[in-house]
């Protein structure tokens with residue numbers, strides 16, 4: 001990405017093993033993330049040409065001399081932050097804040113370098129069938145992020161869950177809430193194709209209103225109390241306050257939309273009695289479980305890919321997602 005709206009597909013040097021803890025993987029597929037749209041739209045500055053992509057699944061080609069559990073030939077999935085998975089923060093389940101954390105990738109490419117391979121990568125028992133690749137690729141970020149949001153919001157049996165945001169992460173937050181046993185799931189969306197996927201993933205109600213109108217509708221649906229659990233998957237002031245105000249006293253907001261200029265009003269937060277927990281999702285915590293669910297055919301998170309393009313045509317994918325013509329674009333290698 002050279003600047004706002006300026007994506008180019010270029011040849012770059014082949015990735016190399018740089019540290020003995022690295023692995024090189026050949027991607028089975030790549031994709032464009034909703035968070036890539038922040039710089040594409042000029043909301044994050046681009047000061048120099050930046051290679052893109054942080055979601056990946058593929059076959060291990062080579063490992064460094066200190067890598068012991070990951071082997072060439074394995075099919076692996078990793079998170080967008082490489083982590084040792086052994087430090088105190090990782091062991092507490094917050095691998096995206098690993099004290100040795102590094103960035104893998106770039107992943108919008110045929111092959112990539114993954115640091116801290118033993119801690120970062122999770123291998124499947126067998127190399128999966130091609131039709132499962134989109135589901136595993138989704139696990140690398142959007143599924144893991146939606147899952148973390150639902151867990152942080154304490155979605156579970158007997159709970160009413162509301163989801164703010166109908167992008168891939170919001171939709172997969174619905175899937176997660178359903179898997180976690182939520183009783184009622186309210187999707188906030190005004191786009192028919194996204195409402196349909198929301199219902200497939202387990203939404204029981206759809207609210208089309210936004211802002212205060214959306215909050216009023218959530219209150220109407222919950223005896224005036226608000227939802228127990230709210231997933232925030234956008235990252236704007238409006239979406240964050242919509243989430244906080246849709247939550248009942250004592251309830252939980254799980255926020256995973258990358259925060260952009262969000263300012264929380266102190267007095268309102270004080271009197272709300274709402275728990276807030278979120279941040280960059282520690283996807284690594286959930287990967288073994290999510291990959292098992294995909295292998296068993298229990299979840300199809302790759303349903304969020306509604307456009308497929310060759311990697312060479314990534315420019316069209318960015319444009320389609322920016323214009324909301326595509327929820328999420330899979331890039332074939």
Ligand SMILES: [Zn+2]
Pocket residue numbers: 083084085086087088089090091095097098099100101
């Ligand atoms: Zn760590």
